[in-house]
Amino acid sequence: MGKPAAEAHAPQKGAGNQPKTARGEATRKAILTAAERVIGEKGYNDASIGHITSEAGVAQGTFYIYFTTKEQVFSELVLEMGRLVRHTIAEATQDIGNRLEAEEAGLRAFLEFVQAHPDLYRIVQEALFVDPAAYEEYYRTFADGYRSGLVAAEAAGQISKGDTETRAWALMGIARALGEQLVVFKSEKPISDLVASAYDLIANGIKP
Amino acid sequence: MGKPAAEAHAPQKGAGNQPKTARGEATRKAILTAAERVIGEKGYNDASIGHITSEAGVAQGTFYIYFTTKEQVFSELVLEMGRLVRHTIAEATQDIGNRLEAEEAGLRAFLEFVQAHPDLYRIVQEALFVDPAAYEEYYRTFADGYRSGLVAAEAAGQISKGDTETRAWALMGIARALGEQLVVFKSEKPISDLVASAYDLIANGIKP
DNA sequence: CTCAAACATGAATACTGATTCATGTTTCAG
DNA sequence: CTGAAACATGAATCAGTATTCATGTTTGAG
Numbered sequence: 001m002g003k004p005a006a007e008a009h010a011p012q013k014g015a016g017n018q019p020k021t022a023r024g025e026a027t028r029k030a031i032l033t034a035a036e037r038v039i040g041e042k043g044y045n046d047a048s049i050g051h052i053t054s055e056a057g058v059a060q061g062t063f064y065i066y067f068t069t070k071e072q073v074f075s076e077l078v079l080e081m082g083r084l085v086r087h088t089i090a091e092a093t094q095d096i097g098n099r100l101e102a103e104e105a106g107l108r109a110f111l112e113f114v115q116a117h118p119d120l121y122r123i124v125q126e127a128l129f130v131d132p133a134a135y136e137e138y139y140r141t142f143a144d145g146y147r148s149g150l151v152a153a154e155a156a157g158q159i160s161k162g163d164t165e166t167r168a169w170a171l172m173g174i175a176r177a178l179g180e181q182l183v184v185f186k187s188e189k190p191i192s193d194l195v196a197s198a199y200d201l202i203a204n205g206i207k208p
Numbered sequence: 209m210g211k212p213a214a215e216a217h218a219p220q221k222g223a224g225n226q227p228k229t230a231r232g233e234a235t236r237k238a239i240l241t242a243a244e245r246v247i248g249e250k251g252y253n254d255a256s257i258g259h260i261t262s263e264a265g266v267a268q269g270t271f272y273i274y275f276t277t278k279e280q281v282f283s284e285l286v287l288e289m290g291r292l293v294r295h296t297i298a299e300a301t302q303d304i305g306n307r308l309e310a311e312e313a314g315l316r317a318f319l320e321f322v323q324a325h326p327d328l329y330r331i332v333q334e335a336l337f338v339d340p341a342a343y344e345e346y347y348r349t350f351a352d353g354y355r356s357g358l359v360a361a362e363a364a365g366q367i368s369k370g371d372t373e374t375r376a377w378a379l380m381g382i383a384r385a386l387g388e389q390l391v392v393f394k395s396e397k398p399i400s401d402l403v404a405s406a407y408d409l410i411a412n413g414i415k416p
Numbered sequence: 417c418t419c420a421a422a423c424a425t426g427a428a429t430a431c432t433g434a435t436t437c438a439t440g441t442t443t444c445a446g
Numbered sequence: 447c448t449g450a451a452a453c454a455t456g457a458a459t460c461a462g463t464a465t466t467c468a469t470g471t472t473t474g475a476g
């Protein structure tokens with residue numbers, strides 16, 4: 001689909017015009033960063049192009065040199081966020097052989113990430129309305145990775161047998177809820193406490 | 209213009225003008241119902257007053273007889289949703305003495321409700337951006353009820369001891385994630401399967 | 417019946433904000 | 447150096463749409 005035969009040097013994925021000089025590179029990144037801050041804070045609809053460009057320190061028209069649409073920056077941010085989160089968690093759990101421990105470390109890494117990037121968290125949430133496809137991809141990709149981890153752990157006898165797909169979604173739901181605690185409800189509870197309590201629940205359940 | 213010393217009989221909570229005849233009552237409800245459908249489907253911003261009123265079969269101006277603002281209908285829907293969900297779950301778990309069983313029944317009731325009202329589900333999600341206060345109240349109220357249930361169960365020895373607050377949020381997170389499965393990701397998996405898997409996780413954890 | 421209050425209408429208002437464009441300025445390959 | 451491609455500008459366009467209002471119509475208490 002898309003891209004007729006026009007573009008000799010096919011540009012990046014869904015990106016607008018890609019910059020071709022160092023200056024352009026810098027400007028594009030400035031706009032993207034500003035968009036993250038502004039959209040994260042005000043939400044998609046109240047974040048005007050004017051707000052974004054003024055935050056980025058460029059003129060309004062400059063926006064359209066690098067992005068074709070307001071929606072497009074948004075999508076790009078969601079994608080970026082997905083890559084970043086997955087990378088962060090993968091990194092944090094890489095060397096852990098035991099799934100339960102990995103679960104704990106992954107949750108901690110996720111919560112720390114969320115606390116460090118509250119804007120990105122809200123952006124992903126809003127994607128459900130602004131760019132449903134990006135939202136779906138975000139969660140599906142995440143869930144797929146999660147599930148395959150559980151399948152392996154199940155085979156290795158590191159966790160009990162169960163419906164890995166539903167488990168994956170449920171565990172993601174826990175992480176998300178605790179992340180929301182932190183960012184949206186501004187809980188004072190330290191991350192380590194949240195992780196400890198959640199880990200106990202995940203590992204042992206609540207049956208007496 | 210304006211209302212001089214008019215309002216002798218203070219109107220309802222945050223509501224716009226309350227109807228005073230049967231006809232008005234019906235019209236107001238028609239608009240509210242239409243708003244639920246339209247906003248649920250198109251999202252807050254793409255749902256125009258024109259869309260809503262035409263779906264309700266009334267003129268555009270009629271909207272402002274019963275609501276002062278577009279945002280106000282939205283808030284009302286979120287509040288309504290909250291009451292409805294809590295009521296539904298309370299009803300479903302009323303006669304269950306054992307907390308674990310109640311957990312299972314409550315989750316099932318929630319998922320069935322969500323499946324029956326997919327629009328309302330999306331509306332609550334969007335409230336995070338459109339009406340953060342309503343969003344917070346929705347989840348806080350829910351969480352408070354949840355937590356006090358867990359506290360009682362803990363005291364009665366029906367569940368193991370643990371951090372009830374974090375548990376409450378985590379369990380809500382599970383319910384929410386599975387609800388999203390149903391409504392957003394259109395999972396084919398029957399509710400009873402979801403409930404069974406989630407229950408097993410909640411009760412026993414995943415430790416082998 | 418009757419008329420004031422309720423209710424309903426839909427065209428007009430008012431404003432916001434995304435996107436475009438004609439016009440400069442900067443960069444860098446040759 | 448130099449000129450064409452990149453980059454930047456910000457005022458103007460253009461469309462959508464929330465809200466208001468002047469004008470009817472309906473209802474129900476008395």
